[in-house]
Amino acid sequence: MKLVSWNVAGIRACLKKGLPDFFHQVNADAFCLQEVKAEASQFDFHPEGYSEYLFPAKRKGYSGTMIYSRTEPLDIQYGYGESEYDDEGRSITAEFEKFYLVTTYVPNAKRDLSRLESRMHFEDSFRAYLKKLEEKKPVVLCGDLNVAHNEIDICNARANRGHAGFTDEERAKFSELLDSGFVDTFRALYPDRVRYTWWSYLGHARENNAGWRLDYFVVSKNFFSQVKDSLVYDDVLGSDHCPIGLEL
Structure with a gap:
């Protein structure tokens, strides 16, 4: 089974930049999107053979x-x-026979860290939600978690420490998630591999591979034995994030 996750930074724009080609090429069993920024009436992409579940934000053109x-x-x-x-x-949480698939777009703390306190509340309440799901069956969590967990997950760690996405508080909350019984699949399989999933549009960051690993597949510890591979499709363009994948 193959799962894919991608922060598309606006599905309408991404559909014009190669999303349909990648979607059909990767041939995933489930394809999760974050930052869709659209309502159902605003885009026309309905791949044959797939059910669709969209959760737009109340604020138009935002999140989703x-x-x-x-x-x-x-x-x-x-x-x-x-x-x-x-x-x-x-x-969005999709329940399947053997696991829950949860896709999420974690709130950004904002450049001035004005949403950091709210972000901390999200982390705690969402972790509690995942643990509640786990009481019934294992959880596969994917999405833009908006944190580079360790220094290996970010270019120029020293210069970026304390910035949104690499604050001590956000990193500690990700550690709490793992300590509560979850596994960062990519890092567990590839402890020393440097791969990024997001690059700023400024300063030719993507061309220079000056990126951050912000996108994850995280699974319940008792489900990790089902993981065959955790993938980063960093050659796929169309967004400031690249897609990631999980093979079960």
Whole structure:
């Protein structure tokens, strides 16, 4: 089974920059999108053989998540019960026979860190939600988690320490998630591999590979034995993020 996740930074723009080609080429069983920035009436991409689940933000042109799935889920849940983040369309949970697939777009702390406190609340409440799901079956979490966990996950770690996405607080919350019984699949499989999933549009960052690893597949520890590979498609353009994949 193959799962793919991609922060498309606006599906309407990404559809013009190669999303359909990659979608059909990668041939995933489930394809999760973050930062869709659109309502259903605003784009026309309905691949044959897939069910579609879109959770747009109430604010137009902002945030939003989506799942395309070949297998119809047993259940689908939009949001997780916290109105501040559910109003922004930040998560979808699809229940399958053997696991929950959760895609999320974690709030950015903002350049001035004005949303860091809110981000901390999201981290705690969302982790509690994932652990509640785990009481029934394992969880596969994917998406733009908006944090570079360790120095290996970011170019120029020293210069970027304390910036949004690489604050001590955000990194510690990701550690708490892992300590609570989850596995960062890519880092577990490739402890020393340097791969990034996001690059600024400034300063030729992508050409110079001056990036950050912000996108993850994280799984319940008791499900990690099912993971065959964790992939980074860093040659795929169309967004300031690249897609990532998980093979089960």
